[in-house]
Amino acid sequence: DGKPVGTTPCRVENLKLGEPYTLELKLRGRKKWSTRFTLDTTELRPFHARLQALPSGKPATVEVITTPPGARVSIDGRALKGTTPLVINDLQAGRKYTLVASLPGRRDWSTSFVPESGRRLQLSGSLPAEDSGSSSSTGKRAVFQLSSVPPGASFKLDGRPVSGSVTLRPGRSYLLTASKEGYAPWSERLRPRPGQKKTILARLTRRSQQGNTGSGPALLSVDSQPWSSVFVDGTLIGTTPVANVRLAPGRHKLRLVNDELKCSKNITIKVAAGERVSKKIVFGQGFLRVIAKPWAHVFINGQKVGTTPFPPKRLYEGTYKIVLKNPALGRSEERAVKITKGKTAQVNVNFLE
Incomplete structure (x- = not known):
């Protein structure tokens, strides 16, 4: 609601139940992210925000x-x-x-x-020389202790079962998930730092019995692969994963959009009063084959992906801007190509004609 509360990762306390709030995140060089929410329980509610890069000119x-x-x-x-x-x-x-x-x-x-x-x-x-002792091999890695509330949750790291603790190498991100029968799934993306030691506490939210209590608003959770902005009935509610969005009973239109990949997906859901609904949306993938004579640098949505010839490239379904350039001949061609799930789209350009 316009009041600064800190920098991420950040924990905000002393919020009132039943009162609507606006959460806004800003970062230099990134698009502003915001969402509206209302708390209906004292349990910790996580928000995972993906701030998209602002369009830029020169690389x-x-x-x-x-x-x-x-x-x-x-x-x-x-x-x-x-x-x-x-x-x-x-x-x-x-x-x-x-x-x-x-x-x-x-x-x-x-x-x-x-x-x-x-x-x-x-x-x-x-890059200093490693010590002769054994501690040097682990000092540059991060160690995360895993626990859950309630206890007994099953953890997976990038889809692989783990338990107790995990030792991770910095330089990339990892997706940690937790599940327990009768509870909604939980997830957090880990970005380890050299020598970091941290305890990860997964707070799980109990599902309603039979998914329907017969009264009150429905609660919607949405995740997607790849990430996407989620719109419900035309209103942006956040970036996946989003959890426990309150909806009135009835039909609702969901639209998931990934601006970076230029792909989107539309679905319709029907929810009952008090129901908890969880959706995992996976965008389909197809292939792009580029044939250029004599050769060309290939750009997809402004990013160079290679120089022909190269094998068909796997892309998520959606419409892409394809640009082919041959600096030696001073020629370029631009095409709009639609990628369909399970199919191969082809672009043919002959710069010699």
């Missing part, structure tokens, strides 16, 4: 220098070709990245950064 460039040189580099868990010193082009400006540099016999070096449009950013770091 950003980063130069990575390490001492000693020759380190392998990964960004957000994606390994890059080559070793340091390394120049990374075509990064999205305004977006936060996590970089990890690794070299055998040395401790990893990691840093987070937000590149600016059209500018070259230089990142420098040292």
Whole structure:
């Protein structure tokens, strides 16, 4: 409601039950995120917000220098070709990245950064030699202790069953989920830092008996793969996963939109009074095949994906802007291509004609 309460991750207390609130998140270089909610229980209610990058003009460039040189580099868990010193082009400006540099016999070096449009950013770091003791191999990893309320929940990490504690390598994110019979599913995305130690407490919400108490509003929870903005009857309610959205009994139209991938999905649901409804929406995938003579750089929605020839590329269903460029011939072509689940769309361009 316009009052600053802190920076994420953040816990807000002393809110009144039954009173509507507006939650708003802002981050430099990102689109503002907001949602309306009303609390009907004293249990902790989580919000997971995905702040989309603002559109930018020129791509950003980063130069990575390490001492000693020759380190392998990964960004957000994606390994890059080559070793340091390394120049990374075509990064999205305004977006936060996590970089990890690794070299055998040395401790990893990691840093987070937000590149600016059209500018070259230089990142420098040292990789100290590992100690001879065994503690060095675990010091650079993060350890998370897992527990739940109520106890007895089953945990999965990226779909793989885990229990007790997990030791994770920094440089990428992990999806931790918890489930227990009679309770709504719980999830949290972990972004480990070197040497981090933290206890993860999964607070589970009990499902209503038979899903219908016969009175009061319905509660809707939505998750999706990939992430998406969720609209109910035309009103934005948040970014997946969203939980315990109050709905009046009856039919409602859901629209899930991923602006970055330019894909969307529409479904209709019917809820009863007091019912708890959980939806997991998975967008279908198809393929894009590009054939260019003699060759072309290929861009999808402004991001370079490769130079022909390359194998058919898997994409989520939706409509994409495809641009083919051949600088040697001074030619380019732009197409709008619709990807359909289970099918292959093809783009043919002959720059020699």
